Amino acid sequence: MKIGFILPYALALFVSTSVARPSIWESCGSDAVLLKESTFEHDGHVVKVATTSCPGFANLTSTTFATPSRVNKRAVSQCNLSLSACNVLCDSLLPQPTVLDCNTLTLSLLVQPNTFSSPPFTFTTFTMGTCLYGFANFDLVTYDVCPTALAIYGLKTSTQCVAGSPSTLTGFCTSLGLLNNNWVMEVVHS
Numbered sequence: 163m164k165i166g167f168i169l170p171y172a173l174a175l176f177v178s179t180s181v182a183r184p185s186i187w188e189s190c191g192s193d194a195v196l197l198k199e200s201t202f203e204h205d206g207h208v209v210k211v212a213t214t215s216c217p218g219f220a221n222l223t224s225t226t227f228a229t230p231s232r233v234n235k236r237a238v239s240q241c242n243l244s245l246s247a248c249n250v251l252c253d254s255l256l257p258q259p260t261v262l263d264c265n266t267l268t269l270s271l272l273v274q275p276n277t278f279s280s281p282p283f284t285f286t287t288f289t290m291g292t293c294l295y296g297f298a299n300f301d302l303v304t305y306d307v308c309p310t311a312l313a314i315y316g317l318k319t320s321t322q323c324v325a326g327s328p329s330t331l332t333g334f335c336t337s338l339g340l341l342n343n344n345w346v347m348e349v350v351h352s
Contacts, residue, residue, distance in 0.1 A: 185256065186298045186334075186348045190285055191218025197284065204270035210289045211278070219283040219300050237279065238301075238342045241308035248315055248335035248347065252323035256332040257351035263291035264320050264331060264349065271295070271313035277306040280345075288312065294352040301344040315347040323349075 195215045201208050267290040280286050280299040286307075287296045295316045299305050315335040323333040335347040 185350060186285055186296055186346060189218050189298075190214060190216035193217050194285075197281075202270075202274065204273060205266075207266055207270060207290055209267065209270050211286065212289075213280070213284055213286045215281075216283050216285050216298070219285075219298065237304040237306045239277070239308075240280070240305045240343075240345065241277070241311050243308075243311055243314050245314075245318055247311070248318075248337050250319050250322045250333055250335050252319075252326050252330050252333040254328045254330035254332070256330075258331050259293035259349070259351045260291065261320070261324070261331065263293035264316065266290055267293045267295060268313045268317050271309040271316070274309035277308050280305040280307050289352040292351055294348075294350050296348040296350070298346045298348070299344075300339075300346070301342065303342060305345065312347065316349050319347065319349045 194217070197213045197215050199210070199212045201210050203209070267288060270290060271288065278286060280297055281304045282299060282302050285296055285298045287294055288309075289295075295312055297307055297312055319333045319335045320331045323330045332350050334349075337343050337345045
């Protein structure tokens with residue numbers, strides 16, 4: 163499979179290191195609508211889950227994906243646990259979550275048995291204390307996302323960024339931006 167398109171959002175997001183970068187939430191748009199909220203508990207910790215419709219994401223997606231014959235009618239599984247499933251981009255300009263909260267959130271997601279649904283142009287957040295893991299679906303199809311994959315991407319992002327210079331916990335794990343694989347995962351302060 164050729165990499166024909168790079169996620170436009172990732173390029174715009176990381177072009178300049180001297181200017182504050184927009185968060186995924188800011189790219190959601192002023193007309194964002196909260197679709198659903200829930201919580202789950204693990205080991206005495208409460209994780210808040212929220213899914214928001216983000217019309218602003220439509221501007222970040224390649225129009226090539228809109229070809230009706232190429233759009234998958236069924237939900238696409240996003241459960242790739244490979245460390246190469248996404249590329250990490252760190253951002254020391256964003257407020258920092260605590261390592262403890264991000265580790266606790268990772269552990270809470272690792273034990274969740276069910277996938278979560280990520281409809282097209284939505285942003286689903288998982289928040290515990292100061293740490294937020296967010297999953298943005300820029301594609302035209304619904305994704306069924308494994309919480310284990312989200313935990314792995316979050317751990318990969320925070321681990322790689324904390325070892326970088328400057329050291330930070332915040333960053334993004336970006337998919338290849340291909341059809342049925344066009345998403346970004348964000349680790350930020352809640």
